[in-house]
Amino acid sequence: MTEATMRGKQPSMADVARAAGVSAQTVSRALRDSPNVNAETRRRVLAAVEQLRYRYNGAPRLLSSGRSFTLGLVLLQSGGYYSRSAVTAGVEAAAGQAGYSVSIATIAELDPAMMEKSLLKLSDQGVDGIIIAVPLISVTKRMEDITRDIPTVTVDGSRTTGARVLGIDQHEAGRLATQHLLDLGHRQVWHVAGPDEWIEARQRRQGWQSCLAAAGIDAPPPLEGDWSPESGHRQGQILAMIPEVTAIFVASDEMAFGVVRALRERGRAVPGDVSIVSVDDIELAAYCHPPLTTVRQDFYHSGAAAVALLLGTEDAGESAAQPSLIVRASTAAPPSR
Structure with a gap:
């Protein structure tokens, strides 16, 4: 009986990695037929897949035949300089570690037509997955079609029917x-x-x-x-x-x-x-x-976790992360009246 079976759930890519004695990133590359994985490692990965009866689902399944090794990232031009740069840094670091580059599309305002244009641009580039770091106020049919055909993760709690969600509570x-x-x-x-x-x-x-x-x-x-x-x-x-x-x-x-x-x-x-x-x-x-x-x-972590969820390189889950209060000097008891 496998550890995943004992946990009462389907085995994950992390389970395959443990069984094959490699990293989750190596499993991801092996299942995409990446030339950076040698024959012996690929054989061990496939043997572990068969032993655990691992099945692709959602984004990992669609990414198994990825060809461009590029991920798309959609950002809003306004909305906080630090948050944009930190999310971008997290996405680029995690993507680079997994052997991917990142193509960034920015929109000037929260407009469905602009979002459509950005998603179409990334689709035309043949990206293997998309991370949306802006809220989807209104979702059009074309946006639904693109995010259903291309594995997509949103990091702000909004979603299309085809996108997975990674958010903070x-x-x-x-x-x-x-x-x-x-x-x-x-x-x-x-x-x-x-x-x-x-x-x-x-x-x-x-x-x-x-x-x-x-x-x-x-x-x-x-x-x-x-x-x-x-x-x-x-x-x-x-x-x-x-x-x-x-x-x-x-x-x-x-x-x-x-x-x-x-x-x-x-x-x-x-x-x-x-x-x-x-x-x-x-x-x-x-x-x-x-x-x-x-x-x-943690915007950096959110960007990195979105890549992990998109590529299936860890059990990222879809539940909202819990924020934490950092107490400094801007708060105190109310003044005496």
């Missing part, structure tokens, strides 16, 4: 941030949200609302930004003029930078007068003044 991110402020003794938490067309923004806002509701608190109207520090600064100027504001949950670190500046410009100290929690934990968050309390998301 954004609802939990919003709840963690809000609960931290309530635990410090704040009686209300205001919110600077991301753009509503982003699934992450909606889920973080829902986590904030549900946390307040569980505490018996009516949520105030959220203020919407566009992920940029400029938009955070605009909304921060509004919040700075509301005396009862003592705690703000900001949907991204970059917007939080703008909120902190706006509060200071209005003579309100962070965290002496107002506590701030944000989301992402980009590298600059630790060097903000004061350093930001934030909910960590």
